[in-house]
Amino acid sequence: MRNVSGFYLGGFGLGESIEERSALLNAVTNILPEEKIRFVSRLGLPEEVLQGVAAGIDLFDSTYIYHLTLGGFALVFPLDILGEAPEALLRNSSNDYTKINLHATIYRKDTSPIVDKCSCYTCQNHTRAYLNHLLNVHEMLAQILLEIHNTHHYLGFFRSIRRALMQEKFELFRERFMESRRVHLTEAVPYS
Structure with missing residues:
Protein backbone atom coordinates (compact mmCIF):
# COMPACT_ATOMS: atom_id res chain seq x y z
CA MET A 1 0.00 0.00 0.00
CA ARG A 2 1.26 3.48 -0.87
CA ASN A 3 2.16 5.87 1.91
CA VAL A 4 -0.74 8.34 1.82
CA SER A 5 -2.11 10.87 4.32
CA GLY A 6 -5.61 9.47 4.24
CA PHE A 7 -8.34 7.81 2.23
CA TYR A 8 -11.25 9.29 0.27
CA LEU A 9 -14.33 7.07 0.21
CA GLY A 10 -16.78 7.84 -2.59
CA GLY A 11 -19.88 6.20 -3.95
CA PHE A 12 -21.95 6.27 -0.75
CA GLY A 13 -25.37 7.88 -0.51
CA LEU A 14 -26.38 6.78 -4.01
CA GLY A 15 -29.43 4.70 -3.18
CA GLU A 16 -28.20 1.99 -0.84
CA SER A 17 -30.30 1.27 2.23
CA ILE A 18 -29.16 2.25 5.73
CA GLU A 19 -28.33 -1.39 6.49
CA GLU A 20 -26.40 -1.84 3.24
CA ARG A 21 -24.48 1.39 3.81
CA SER A 22 -23.54 0.37 7.33
CA ALA A 23 -22.19 -2.98 6.12
CA LEU A 24 -20.32 -1.33 3.23
CA LEU A 25 -18.79 1.40 5.40
CA ASN A 26 -17.64 -1.14 7.97
CA ALA A 27 -16.21 -3.44 5.29
CA VAL A 28 -14.17 -0.59 3.82
CA THR A 29 -13.02 1.05 7.06
CA ASN A 30 -12.08 -2.30 8.63
CA ILE A 31 -9.32 -2.80 6.05
CA LEU A 32 -7.93 0.74 6.29
CA PRO A 33 -5.20 1.68 8.76
CA GLU A 34 -6.72 3.36 11.82
CA GLU A 35 -4.06 6.07 11.98
CA LYS A 36 -4.94 7.39 8.49
CA ILE A 37 -7.74 9.92 7.94
CA ARG A 38 -10.92 8.58 6.34
CA PHE A 39 -12.89 11.11 4.32
CA VAL A 40 -16.34 10.47 2.83
CA SER A 41 -18.57 12.61 0.65
CA ARG A 42 -22.36 12.67 0.12
CA LEU A 43 -23.27 11.63 3.66
CA GLY A 44 -24.74 14.69 5.35
CA LEU A 45 -27.95 13.88 7.19
CA PRO A 46 -27.41 13.69 10.95
CA GLU A 47 -28.23 9.96 10.94
CA GLU A 48 -25.74 9.38 8.11
CA VAL A 49 -23.02 11.30 9.94
CA LEU A 50 -23.58 9.24 13.09
CA GLN A 51 -23.47 6.07 11.00
CA GLY A 52 -20.21 7.22 9.40
CA VAL A 53 -18.60 8.12 12.73
CA ALA A 54 -19.61 4.72 14.11
CA ALA A 55 -17.83 3.12 11.14
CA GLY A 56 -14.66 5.15 11.74
CA ILE A 57 -15.10 8.06 9.30
CA ASP A 58 -13.16 11.19 10.31
CA LEU A 59 -14.21 13.84 7.76
CA PHE A 60 -17.42 14.52 5.85
CA ASP A 61 -18.10 16.55 2.71
CA SER A 62 -21.73 17.28 2.00
CA THR A 63 -24.12 19.82 0.48
CA TYR A 64 -26.72 19.05 3.17
Missing part, protein backbone atom coordinates in the same frame (compact mmCIF):
# COMPACT_ATOMS: atom_id res chain seq x y z
CA ILE A 65 -26.67 22.52 4.79
CA TYR A 66 -26.82 24.27 1.41
CA HIS A 67 -29.83 22.27 0.20
CA LEU A 68 -31.56 22.53 3.57
CA THR A 69 -31.17 26.30 3.48
CA LEU A 70 -32.37 26.59 -0.12
CA GLY A 71 -35.56 24.79 0.90
CA GLY A 72 -36.22 27.24 3.74
CA PHE A 73 -35.53 24.69 6.45
CA ALA A 74 -33.82 25.40 9.78
CA LEU A 75 -32.08 22.84 11.98
CA VAL A 76 -33.69 22.60 15.42
CA PHE A 77 -32.64 19.31 17.02
CA PRO A 78 -31.09 19.43 20.52
CA LEU A 79 -27.31 19.42 20.66
CA ASP A 80 -26.82 18.41 24.30
CA ILE A 81 -28.23 14.93 23.83
CA LEU A 82 -26.16 13.45 26.65
CA GLY A 83 -26.98 16.28 29.05
CA GLU A 84 -30.75 16.10 28.60
CA ALA A 85 -33.09 13.48 29.97
CA PRO A 86 -34.34 11.19 27.17
CA GLU A 87 -37.94 12.38 27.64
CA ALA A 88 -36.84 16.02 27.20
CA LEU A 89 -35.50 15.14 23.77
CA LEU A 90 -38.93 13.90 22.75
CA ARG A 91 -40.67 17.19 23.56
CA ASN A 92 -39.33 18.97 20.47
CA SER A 93 -42.30 20.55 18.68
CA SER A 94 -41.09 20.20 15.08
CA ASN A 95 -42.71 17.65 12.83
CA ASP A 96 -39.56 15.78 11.94
CA TYR A 97 -37.36 16.51 14.97
CA THR A 98 -34.33 17.69 13.02
CA LYS A 99 -35.67 20.65 11.06
CA ILE A 100 -38.57 23.05 10.58
CA ASN A 101 -39.86 24.62 7.36
CA LEU A 102 -39.80 28.37 7.92
CA HIS A 103 -41.94 28.92 4.80
CA ALA A 104 -44.90 27.53 6.76
CA THR A 105 -47.63 29.94 7.81
CA ILE A 106 -47.45 28.78 11.44
CA TYR A 107 -44.25 30.85 11.77
CA ARG A 108 -45.83 34.05 10.42
CA LYS A 109 -46.33 35.48 13.93
CA ASP A 110 -43.78 33.41 15.85
CA THR A 111 -41.56 35.88 17.69
CA SER A 112 -39.18 33.27 19.06
CA PRO A 113 -35.70 32.60 17.70
CA ILE A 114 -35.21 29.53 15.52
CA VAL A 115 -33.72 27.70 18.52
CA ASP A 116 -33.93 29.00 22.08
CA LYS A 117 -30.50 29.64 23.61
CA CYS A 118 -28.77 29.36 20.21
CA SER A 119 -25.80 31.74 20.13
CA CYS A 120 -25.71 32.26 16.35
CA TYR A 121 -26.14 35.75 14.90
CA THR A 122 -29.50 34.87 13.36
CA CYS A 123 -31.09 33.55 16.55
CA GLN A 124 -29.66 36.41 18.62
CA ASN A 125 -31.07 39.09 16.31
CA HIS A 126 -34.05 37.74 14.35
CA THR A 127 -37.30 35.83 14.86
CA ARG A 128 -38.94 32.95 13.05
CA ALA A 129 -41.62 35.43 11.89
CA TYR A 130 -39.01 37.70 10.30
CA LEU A 131 -37.35 34.77 8.52
CA ASN A 132 -40.78 33.52 7.40
CA HIS A 133 -41.47 36.96 5.89
CA LEU A 134 -38.08 37.15 4.16
CA LEU A 135 -38.49 33.66 2.70
CA ASN A 136 -42.01 34.29 1.47
CA VAL A 137 -41.10 37.56 -0.28
CA HIS A 138 -37.98 35.88 -1.77
CA GLU A 139 -35.57 38.26 -0.08
CA MET A 140 -31.94 37.15 -0.47
CA LEU A 141 -31.23 37.99 3.18
CA ALA A 142 -33.38 35.00 4.20
CA GLN A 143 -30.91 32.54 2.71
CA ILE A 144 -27.97 34.30 4.33
CA LEU A 145 -29.51 34.38 7.81
CA LEU A 146 -30.74 30.81 7.51
CA GLU A 147 -27.37 29.53 6.35
CA ILE A 148 -25.68 31.27 9.28
CA HIS A 149 -27.98 29.44 11.68
CA ASN A 150 -27.81 26.06 9.94
CA THR A 151 -24.02 26.12 9.68
CA HIS A 152 -23.68 27.19 13.32
CA HIS A 153 -26.11 24.49 14.46
CA TYR A 154 -24.45 21.74 12.42
CA LEU A 155 -21.00 22.67 13.66
CA GLY A 156 -22.45 22.40 17.17
CA PHE A 157 -23.66 18.90 16.26
CA PHE A 158 -20.11 17.92 15.29
CA ARG A 159 -18.77 19.44 18.54
CA SER A 160 -21.28 17.30 20.46
CA ILE A 161 -20.09 14.21 18.58
CA ARG A 162 -16.45 14.99 19.38
CA ARG A 163 -17.33 15.57 23.05
CA ALA A 164 -19.21 12.23 23.18
CA LEU A 165 -16.21 10.48 21.59
CA MET A 166 -13.79 12.03 24.10
CA GLN A 167 -16.06 10.97 26.98
CA GLU A 168 -16.35 7.49 25.42
CA LYS A 169 -20.14 7.93 25.25
CA PHE A 170 -20.59 8.04 21.49
CA GLU A 171 -22.82 4.95 21.34
CA LEU A 172 -25.12 6.42 24.00
CA PHE A 173 -25.18 9.73 22.09
CA ARG A 174 -26.01 7.95 18.83
CA GLU A 175 -28.63 5.72 20.46
CA ARG A 176 -30.44 8.68 22.07
CA PHE A 177 -30.38 10.71 18.87
CA MET A 178 -31.69 7.84 16.77
CA GLU A 179 -34.37 6.91 19.32
CA SER A 180 -35.64 10.50 19.46
CA ARG A 181 -35.72 10.57 15.66
CA ARG A 182 -37.57 7.23 15.51
CA VAL A 183 -40.23 8.40 17.99
CA HIS A 184 -40.88 11.56 15.98
CA LEU A 185 -41.13 9.65 12.71
CA THR A 186 -43.58 7.21 14.30
CA GLU A 187 -45.71 10.05 15.70
CA ALA A 188 -45.77 11.79 12.31
CA VAL A 189 -47.24 8.75 10.53
CA PRO A 190 -51.05 8.72 10.82
CA TYR A 191 -52.54 5.34 11.56
CA SER A 192 -55.94 4.67 10.00
Whole structure:
Protein backbone atom coordinates (compact mmCIF):
# COMPACT_ATOMS: atom_id res chain seq x y z
CA MET A 1 0.00 0.00 0.00
CA ARG A 2 1.26 3.48 -0.87
CA ASN A 3 2.16 5.87 1.91
CA VAL A 4 -0.74 8.34 1.82
CA SER A 5 -2.11 10.87 4.32
CA GLY A 6 -5.61 9.47 4.24
CA PHE A 7 -8.34 7.81 2.23
CA TYR A 8 -11.25 9.29 0.27
CA LEU A 9 -14.33 7.07 0.21
CA GLY A 10 -16.78 7.84 -2.59
CA GLY A 11 -19.88 6.20 -3.95
CA PHE A 12 -21.95 6.27 -0.75
CA GLY A 13 -25.37 7.88 -0.51
CA LEU A 14 -26.38 6.78 -4.01
CA GLY A 15 -29.43 4.70 -3.18
CA GLU A 16 -28.20 1.99 -0.84
CA SER A 17 -30.30 1.27 2.23
CA ILE A 18 -29.16 2.25 5.73
CA GLU A 19 -28.33 -1.39 6.49
CA GLU A 20 -26.40 -1.84 3.24
CA ARG A 21 -24.48 1.39 3.81
CA SER A 22 -23.54 0.37 7.33
CA ALA A 23 -22.19 -2.98 6.12
CA LEU A 24 -20.32 -1.33 3.23
CA LEU A 25 -18.79 1.40 5.40
CA ASN A 26 -17.64 -1.14 7.97
CA ALA A 27 -16.21 -3.44 5.29
CA VAL A 28 -14.17 -0.59 3.82
CA THR A 29 -13.02 1.05 7.06
CA ASN A 30 -12.08 -2.30 8.63
CA ILE A 31 -9.32 -2.80 6.05
CA LEU A 32 -7.93 0.74 6.29
CA PRO A 33 -5.20 1.68 8.76
CA GLU A 34 -6.72 3.36 11.82
CA GLU A 35 -4.06 6.07 11.98
CA LYS A 36 -4.94 7.39 8.49
CA ILE A 37 -7.74 9.92 7.94
CA ARG A 38 -10.92 8.58 6.34
CA PHE A 39 -12.89 11.11 4.32
CA VAL A 40 -16.34 10.47 2.83
CA SER A 41 -18.57 12.61 0.65
CA ARG A 42 -22.36 12.67 0.12
CA LEU A 43 -23.27 11.63 3.66
CA GLY A 44 -24.74 14.69 5.35
CA LEU A 45 -27.95 13.88 7.19
CA PRO A 46 -27.41 13.69 10.95
CA GLU A 47 -28.23 9.96 10.94
CA GLU A 48 -25.74 9.38 8.11
CA VAL A 49 -23.02 11.30 9.94
CA LEU A 50 -23.58 9.24 13.09
CA GLN A 51 -23.47 6.07 11.00
CA GLY A 52 -20.21 7.22 9.40
CA VAL A 53 -18.60 8.12 12.73
CA ALA A 54 -19.61 4.72 14.11
CA ALA A 55 -17.83 3.12 11.14
CA GLY A 56 -14.66 5.15 11.74
CA ILE A 57 -15.10 8.06 9.30
CA ASP A 58 -13.16 11.19 10.31
CA LEU A 59 -14.21 13.84 7.76
CA PHE A 60 -17.42 14.52 5.85
CA ASP A 61 -18.10 16.55 2.71
CA SER A 62 -21.73 17.28 2.00
CA THR A 63 -24.12 19.82 0.48
CA TYR A 64 -26.72 19.05 3.17
CA ILE A 65 -26.67 22.52 4.79
CA TYR A 66 -26.82 24.27 1.41
CA HIS A 67 -29.83 22.27 0.20
CA LEU A 68 -31.56 22.53 3.57
CA THR A 69 -31.17 26.30 3.48
CA LEU A 70 -32.37 26.59 -0.12
CA GLY A 71 -35.56 24.79 0.90
CA GLY A 72 -36.22 27.24 3.74
CA PHE A 73 -35.53 24.69 6.45
CA ALA A 74 -33.82 25.40 9.78
CA LEU A 75 -32.08 22.84 11.98
CA VAL A 76 -33.69 22.60 15.42
CA PHE A 77 -32.64 19.31 17.02
CA PRO A 78 -31.09 19.43 20.52
CA LEU A 79 -27.31 19.42 20.66
CA ASP A 80 -26.82 18.41 24.30
CA ILE A 81 -28.23 14.93 23.83
CA LEU A 82 -26.16 13.45 26.65
CA GLY A 83 -26.98 16.28 29.05
CA GLU A 84 -30.75 16.10 28.60
CA ALA A 85 -33.09 13.48 29.97
CA PRO A 86 -34.34 11.19 27.17
CA GLU A 87 -37.94 12.38 27.64
CA ALA A 88 -36.84 16.02 27.20
CA LEU A 89 -35.50 15.14 23.77
CA LEU A 90 -38.93 13.90 22.75
CA ARG A 91 -40.67 17.19 23.56
CA ASN A 92 -39.33 18.97 20.47
CA SER A 93 -42.30 20.55 18.68
CA SER A 94 -41.09 20.20 15.08
CA ASN A 95 -42.71 17.65 12.83
CA ASP A 96 -39.56 15.78 11.94
CA TYR A 97 -37.36 16.51 14.97
CA THR A 98 -34.33 17.69 13.02
CA LYS A 99 -35.67 20.65 11.06
CA ILE A 100 -38.57 23.05 10.58
CA ASN A 101 -39.86 24.62 7.36
CA LEU A 102 -39.80 28.37 7.92
CA HIS A 103 -41.94 28.92 4.80
CA ALA A 104 -44.90 27.53 6.76
CA THR A 105 -47.63 29.94 7.81
CA ILE A 106 -47.45 28.78 11.44
CA TYR A 107 -44.25 30.85 11.77
CA ARG A 108 -45.83 34.05 10.42
CA LYS A 109 -46.33 35.48 13.93
CA ASP A 110 -43.78 33.41 15.85
CA THR A 111 -41.56 35.88 17.69
CA SER A 112 -39.18 33.27 19.06
CA PRO A 113 -35.70 32.60 17.70
CA ILE A 114 -35.21 29.53 15.52
CA VAL A 115 -33.72 27.70 18.52
CA ASP A 116 -33.93 29.00 22.08
CA LYS A 117 -30.50 29.64 23.61
CA CYS A 118 -28.77 29.36 20.21
CA SER A 119 -25.80 31.74 20.13
CA CYS A 120 -25.71 32.26 16.35
CA TYR A 121 -26.14 35.75 14.90
CA THR A 122 -29.50 34.87 13.36
CA CYS A 123 -31.09 33.55 16.55
CA GLN A 124 -29.66 36.41 18.62
CA ASN A 125 -31.07 39.09 16.31
CA HIS A 126 -34.05 37.74 14.35
CA THR A 127 -37.30 35.83 14.86
CA ARG A 128 -38.94 32.95 13.05
CA ALA A 129 -41.62 35.43 11.89
CA TYR A 130 -39.01 37.70 10.30
CA LEU A 131 -37.35 34.77 8.52
CA ASN A 132 -40.78 33.52 7.40
CA HIS A 133 -41.47 36.96 5.89
CA LEU A 134 -38.08 37.15 4.16
CA LEU A 135 -38.49 33.66 2.70
CA ASN A 136 -42.01 34.29 1.47
CA VAL A 137 -41.10 37.56 -0.28
CA HIS A 138 -37.98 35.88 -1.77
CA GLU A 139 -35.57 38.26 -0.08
CA MET A 140 -31.94 37.15 -0.47
CA LEU A 141 -31.23 37.99 3.18
CA ALA A 142 -33.38 35.00 4.20
CA GLN A 143 -30.91 32.54 2.71
CA ILE A 144 -27.97 34.30 4.33
CA LEU A 145 -29.51 34.38 7.81
CA LEU A 146 -30.74 30.81 7.51
CA GLU A 147 -27.37 29.53 6.35
CA ILE A 148 -25.68 31.27 9.28
CA HIS A 149 -27.98 29.44 11.68
CA ASN A 150 -27.81 26.06 9.94
CA THR A 151 -24.02 26.12 9.68
CA HIS A 152 -23.68 27.19 13.32
CA HIS A 153 -26.11 24.49 14.46
CA TYR A 154 -24.45 21.74 12.42
CA LEU A 155 -21.00 22.67 13.66
CA GLY A 156 -22.45 22.40 17.17
CA PHE A 157 -23.66 18.90 16.26
CA PHE A 158 -20.11 17.92 15.29
CA ARG A 159 -18.77 19.44 18.54
CA SER A 160 -21.28 17.30 20.46
CA ILE A 161 -20.09 14.21 18.58
CA ARG A 162 -16.45 14.99 19.38
CA ARG A 163 -17.33 15.57 23.05
CA ALA A 164 -19.21 12.23 23.18
CA LEU A 165 -16.21 10.48 21.59
CA MET A 166 -13.79 12.03 24.10
CA GLN A 167 -16.06 10.97 26.98
CA GLU A 168 -16.35 7.49 25.42
CA LYS A 169 -20.14 7.93 25.25
CA PHE A 170 -20.59 8.04 21.49
CA GLU A 171 -22.82 4.95 21.34
CA LEU A 172 -25.12 6.42 24.00
CA PHE A 173 -25.18 9.73 22.09
CA ARG A 174 -26.01 7.95 18.83
CA GLU A 175 -28.63 5.72 20.46
CA ARG A 176 -30.44 8.68 22.07
CA PHE A 177 -30.38 10.71 18.87
CA MET A 178 -31.69 7.84 16.77
CA GLU A 179 -34.37 6.91 19.32
CA SER A 180 -35.64 10.50 19.46
CA ARG A 181 -35.72 10.57 15.66
CA ARG A 182 -37.57 7.23 15.51
CA VAL A 183 -40.23 8.40 17.99
CA HIS A 184 -40.88 11.56 15.98
CA LEU A 185 -41.13 9.65 12.71
CA THR A 186 -43.58 7.21 14.30
CA GLU A 187 -45.71 10.05 15.70
CA ALA A 188 -45.77 11.79 12.31
CA VAL A 189 -47.24 8.75 10.53
CA PRO A 190 -51.05 8.72 10.82
CA TYR A 191 -52.54 5.34 11.56
CA SER A 192 -55.94 4.67 10.00
